[in-house]
Amino acid sequence: MSNAMFCYQCEQTAGNKGCTTTGVCGKSPEVAKMQDVLIYMLKGIGFYGTKILDKGDKIPKESCEFFTEAIFSTLTNVNFDAERFEEYIKGANKVKKQLMELAGEVSDAPDGADFISPETKSEILAISDRPNLGVLDDTLNDDIRSLRELLIYGVKGMEAYHHHAIVLGKHDEDITNFSFKAFGATLNRDLGADDYVGLNMEAGNTNIKCMELLDAANTGTFGHPEPTEVLISQKKGPFIIVSGHDLRDLNDLLAQTEGKGINVYTHGEMLPCNAYPELKKYKHLIGNFGGAWQDQQKEFDGVPGSILMTSNCLMKPMEGYKDRIYSSYVVGWPEVTHIADANGKKDFSPVIEKALALGGFTEDEPEKKITIGFGRNATLSYANEIVGAVKDGKLKHFFLIGGCDGAKSGRNYFTEFAEKTPSDTAILTLGCGKYRFNKLDLGTVAGLPRLLDCGQCNDAYSAVKIALALSDAFKCDVNSLPLSYIVSWYEQKACAVLLSMLALGLKDIYLGPSLPAFISPNVLQVLIDKFNIKAVSTPDADLKAALA
Ligand code: FSO
Numbered sequence: 001m002s003n004a005m006f007c008y009q010c011e012q013t014a015g016n017k018g019c020t021t022t023g024v025c026g027k028s029p030e031v032a033k034m035q036d037v038l039i040y041m042l043k044g045i046g047f048y049g050t051k052i053l054d055k056g057d058k059i060p061k062e063s064c065e066f067f068t069e070a071i072f073s074t075l076t077n078v079n080f081d082a083e084r085f086e087e088y089i090k091g092a093n094k095v096k097k098q099l100m101e102l103a104g105e106v107s108d109a110p111d112g113a114d115f116i117s118p119e120t121k122s123e124i125l126a127i128s129d130r131p132n133l134g135v136l137d138d139t140l141n142d143d144i145r146s147l148r149e150l151l152i153y154g155v156k157g158m159e160a161y162h163h164h165a166i167v168l169g170k171h172d173e174d175i176t177n178f179s180f181k182a183f184g185a186t187l188n189r190d191l192g193a194d195d196y197v198g199l200n201m202e203a204g205n206t207n208i209k210c211m212e213l214l215d216a217a218n219t220g221t222f223g224h225p226e227p228t229e230v231l232i233s234q235k236k237g238p239f240i241i242v243s244g245h246d247l248r249d250l251n252d253l254l255a256q257t258e259g260k261g262i263n264v265y266t267h268g269e270m271l272p273c274n275a276y277p278e279l280k281k282y283k284h285l286i287g288n289f290g291g292a293w294q295d296q297q298k299e300f301d302g303v304p305g306s307i308l309m310t311s312n313c314l315m316k317p318m319e320g321y322k323d324r325i326y327s328s329y330v331v332g333w334p335e336v337t338h339i340a341d342a343n344g345k346k347d348f349s350p351v352i353e354k355a356l357a358l359g360g361f362t363e364d365e366p367e368k369k370i371t372i373g374f375g376r377n378a379t380l381s382y383a384n385e386i387v388g389a390v391k392d393g394k395l396k397h398f399f400l401i402g403g404c405d406g407a408k409s410g411r412n413y414f415t416e417f418a419e420k421t422p423s424d425t426a427i428l429t430l431g432c433g434k435y436r437f438n439k440l441d442l443g444t445v446a447g448l449p450r451l452l453d454c455g456q457c458n459d460a461y462s463a464v465k466i467a468l469a470l471s472d473a474f475k476c477d478v479n480s481l482p483l484s485y486i487v488s489w490y491e492q493k494a495c496a497v498l499l500s501m502l503a504l505g506l507k508d509i510y511l512g513p514s515l516p517a518f519i520s521p522n523v524l525q526v527l528i529d530k531f532n533i534k535a536v537s538t539p540d541a542d543l544k545a546a547l548a
């Protein structure tokens with residue numbers, strides 16, 4: 001019997017094998033199949049785009065931007081709306097026809113490269129079983145499929161970061177050119193394991209460039225994050241909660257709510273925004289609401305304010321807040337009001353009016369704060385103190401405990417690990433995984449907080465910069481530093497960051513809470529042999545090994 005769908009791109013996939021009846025994330029079989037068709041279309045677009053580049057010509061900018069956005073729409077917890085996928089598939093047909101024309105005569109097109117999809121939902125679903133179209137319906141062996149999917153998920157994560165940079169005016173065609181090449185390559189059935197390993201390493205290196213680009217877009221537009229105390233308790237008055245990763249949306253909403261008596265709270269991965277000078281200058285950016293993404297259904301229930309989701313991670317909106325949650329950019333859920341971009345501008349009036357109508361919190365909670373804002377600029381401004389403390393033996397070890405949070409109970413590992421780190425060590429953190437321990441009082445070391453929050457998951461770039469600066473200061477290889485990596489993964493951005501860490505040659509990474517279902521036993525063995533990747537075990541055992 002064939003599956004209603006197949007998807008295993010994220011950590012919460014059913015039984016750590018694959019979602020086959022419906023997505024654990026809430027993705028319907030219908031949307032899963034439409035995403036399969038879209039990805040298949042994008043592979044052909046990648047093939048023809050690469051042909052254009054091989055001729056020395058350029059791919060039109062709008063096609064590149066469409067490619068980036070369409071890829072982003074298929075990430076975990078981004079878009080669950082079949083109607084929007086009809087639109088993306090229509091767009092993909094148009095772009096493919098255009099690129100086929102620009103590529104001219106092509107003699108070596110692989111099967112599926114020139115496939116043009118039907119455009120209505122029922123017809124799209126009818127062709128979604130086409131042989132070789134989805135993850136499973138082909139004749140690839142498990143190892144090639146594993147490496148191919150790792151590449152696709154890495155590129156998905158990278159293009160999500162790219163999208164955030166593009167909306168701030170930073171587009172790097174080398175990044176999209178690689179994504180075209182990578183997607184196009186996955187149609188080539190003659191590629192072997194070595195080819196895919198090479199492409200995955202190239203994806204890791206390209207993602208470093210992409211995170212650097214996003215860092216430049218964010219810091220260039222909003223300044224460098226600075227150490228900042230952020231309110232994490234509620235204040236009386238109307239409010240809007242902004243979630244996701246997109247700084248531009250937050251900025252535009254802050255500008256449109258100024259002087260209206262509305263407080264704006266960040267949520268999830270938006271927390272680091274409270275540390276950017278050009279965002280925190282808005283006094284009504286009042287603090288952060290709630291915990292990580294997987295708590296939203298509980299925390300948003302009946303909340304007397306409106307919510308804006310600017311990117312992942314969106315969960316199925318519950319009745320208690322379905323009327324007050326809004327999506328923007330690539331995010332979508334059927335019947336949730338979408339704030340569209342009209343000529344580069346968004347009108348957030350519906351979100352604002354709803355917040356005012358709901359009235360907000362009726363009283364102040366007792367004040368609680370946490371400290372954030374230790375990106376590369378702020379942390380490295382203490383480089384002398386840090387190096388001095390290491391040399392004096394006052395600071396013995398660094399841990400990078402970062403990545404994604406998620407719903408599994410095994411994720412308490414990361415809380416326990418952070419709690420058990422000795423007082424003469426420091427923790428660098430990033431991504432939403434930090435919510436497992438960022439409200440703990442871990443004290444100070446060398447005059448700095450022991451917990452240094454570098455920012456969003458893409459600010460892994462900051463952590464890499466800090467690690468490289470330390471290896472420079474101690475004149476040693478980055479793998480010889482007293483630095484251990486404890487990485488929690490959930491979705492495809494984490495795959496992109498992991499590939500970047502591997503491309504940088506970082507070794508001894510602890511990965512949890514479980515290993516990806518799409519990694520085959522043989523591919524896992526390669527990762528162990530080459531990079532000494534380890535699955536997390538217990539905090540005590542891993543801590544002991546890391547400090548040994
Ligand atoms: Fe988290 Fe979600 Fe930022 Fe991810 S909010 S899980 S890796 O989207 O991107 O860290």
Ligand code: SF4
Nearest residue numbers: 007010013019023025
């Ligand atoms: Fe399942 Fe994750 Fe795919 Fe959703 S994104 S369908 S939870 S594997």
